[in-house]
Amino acid sequence: MLQRRVLRWAAEERAAEMLDRLGELVSCESPPGSAPHLAACADLLTGWGRAVLRREPRRIVRDGVPHLLWRAPDQRVLLLGHFDTVWPAGTLARWPFTVDGAIATGPGVCDMKSGIVQMFTALALLEDTSHVGVLLTGDEESGSVTSRSLVEAEARRSGAVLVCEPGTPSGELKVARKGGSAYRLTVHGRASHAGVEPHAGVNATVEVAHQILAVGDLAAAAHGTSVTPTALSSGTTSNTVPEKAVLSIDVRSWTSAELDRVDRMLRRLEPRLPEAALTLEGGVNRYPLVADMARGLLETAREAARELGLEPPGGAHVSGASDANFTGALGVPTLDGLGGVGGGAHARSEYVDVRRMPERAALLAALVDRLAAAPVPAESARRGIPPS
Template sequence: MPTDRTARVDVDAMIDDLRTLVEVESPSGDLDALRASAGAVAAVVESRLGGRAVLVEGEAGPHVHWSGGGEPRVLVLGHHDTVFPLGTLERRPFAVDGGRATGPGVFDMLGGLVQAVHGLALLDDRSGVEILVTADKEVGSHSSRALIEERALACGAVLVFEGAADDGGLKTGRKGCGTFEVSVRGRASHAGLEPAAGVNALVQAAHQVPAIAALARPEVGTTVTPTVATAGTQSNVVPAEATVLVDVRVESAAEKDRVEAAFAAPAPHLEGAEVEVRGAVGRPPMPESASAELFAVARRLVPGLTGKAVGGGSDGNFTAALGVPTLDGLGAVGGGAHADHEYVVVDAMVERAELVAGLVDAIRDSRRSR
């Protein structure tokens, strides 16, 4: 990669921008907080790249879109919502110590956004580049998916700035993922006076759980994990309702279809019980073939850079499913996503910013030559 770019990366400015974004809390679903966060993201983008960052209103909050003009060739994709509730910042304020930046959302994925913007700022020519920063990734990307897919198809290549893999490498594949909600309806009755008059929704749910768990096929990468269960109202009442939430991860479209078909036909075990299932594998699998072309480019720029397939999902799942070349995990090197020990390795931010610039140059050159 061009060595003159290293000297042009201002680490202090990157830290300042990261602090700015972290200190505007942005929990998913809080529209007021997300409007403030979108405004902060837009301001950082405009101050570093010029032009105008447009706020695209969505049901889950505003998305931020910026274009460098010219024919679209590369989409830089991220999100500004986080999983942390308001007030987390007071308990865990932004800090830099021992070469690590900490604070809510630094790794997932505000550090990645800052690296992307500062990397693009290294380019004298920013034409053909678009940035899309969505407001609802952490809750399923339901309001942003259509926009993501539209811009991905228009640009033809996608760089996703979710956090790096555990070893600092890129993410070359992702499992498809989704959540299913199994709802059981029974009939309430007095647990002491006439328990037989009721239909115990909790007992029915307990029958469902082993059957659900048995859908897993770890040998082909399929996990089916019951995660949350609720039932009942009082200790002396036969429960009339119960709910089980299930996390599903799959590596192939065939497994997605198999699991969804199994959930579509639940079989009650108790007479009088009713079972209803809602949900789907909403994020399709991202096969490693979708990233092969762009990962090869990244390896030429940074010899020895590693890549791995991971279980978590991102908005790159959507773009890869469209057949658009997609490379993920370009964001911060660090760890602790969604946890109190979340952190970013400050020294790695420079190399990541340079990688952004190199990838964009290479992608634009390749597409112009076609």
């Protein structure tokens, strides 16, 4: 075991380096789906990871999206994160990385580039990384479409998964997350001249209005289930009865049963207007991360914090989903929120408290050090644990 107080001091000694790296990483834009930008960011992270893990990553490119994997033969702990952000290319020109006192801002500074900087700093503090795997993906913000199978495969061969997504603004770790579903509802109508023959058409805008109200009625506040109509497009010109409308639907819930209920009900939607038709695409993307998957790891993290002289972090239940939902659903012990302490993710108010980055890196290192000393349980011991 590492000397905990020395570990915290060593992390504090790297504070300036961490801030420089954060600026470099935030300034390397990585918008969703942009292969050139994501590749450049992966190049930067390859060098950082090689230096601390002392082994080359596998660079896995799927549909143009790069993912970086440093596997360990006896993988007792997997550090998981993503380097894509929600911000489009060019955002940096209008909103550059900025530090004002203890607060850093910029696209992706909290979600989750500060977590990546802390991750590599933590690894640099460890004497032995031979039992530690690292997976950094390039499409988490767009649903982990190409990386999900990779995340799940690496989780299955790991004793525990630590996710370096941001913590809460007060520094709590994340022990439970809502699951989420995404749908695309297409309404098919019939076009006609809006002034001459409006009666000859089937108005997709009117039909989608009926469907928006029906979709909203599927929410269940008592279960924490939200069903939210979001993006909407309809029609072509102002003098044409719309023949098509497309509605996006976002669903979140604390339980798998609720996600399945809403899925069934959405598939039973019927058109209200004669001759209108509906097409539904999508489904459950992530089942919930339940607190049982994090309870033991949270206590270990709290013990490590005490030894470091830090306030033991609490465990938070949060609405947003992450790749932790995938790993927890497999029955693999998973603890999330080990990244930066900040807030405002996906908003122009996004920030991270840079004063806390060294202590969070030290906490992560101490937690990894403890977990790496424990053998990986047989996969069969985790098999058959259903999401709840």
